[in-house]
Amino acid sequence: PDYLIPKPFDARLILRIAPAVAAAAAADGVATRPVPDLAAYRQSLERFVYQTGMFMRPVFSAAKAAPARVIYAEGEDERVLRAVQVALDEGLARPTLIGRPAVLAARIQRAGLRLKLGEDVAVVDPEDDPRFRQYWEAYHQRMKRNGVTPEMAKSAVRRS
DSSP states (O other): OOSOOOOTTOGGGHHHHHHHHHHHHHHHTOOSSOOSOHHHHHHHHHHHHOTTHHHHHHHHHHHHHSOEEEEESOTTSHHHHHHHHHHHHHTOEEEEEESOHHHHHHHHHHHTOOOOBTTTBEEEOTTTSTTHHHHHHHHHHHHGGGTOOHHHHHHHHHHO
């Protein structure tokens, strides 16, 4: 009742079970050919699970070598926050979230993430940014013929 049992032929299990069996066999001394590098072994198993893994591996390696600054415009979205957590865990980027700090903190806590605002990720508060007025007014100018009110323009710029 405390966990979900995956399907027996779930392809993702190979990444957990095979390395665990190899490590246990080496520890017990029953392995005839112990795996010298478990991390490299795990990487070699990824090709069986993820079809795009072979194509994306050089991209991920380059990102890990020199993590770039990535700005997440919809920082208050929980899916975006989870993606940021993965990017941090993998060492792929230096994230910057655009969102209200109080809302970000509440959603990070509710999602159970380990992000620390100001430490792990930079935060840009759209309502406190000097460019906010300029942006929502420009958006309103373009969209007012489509029925976008100033309040809707502020909300759209704040969100996106």
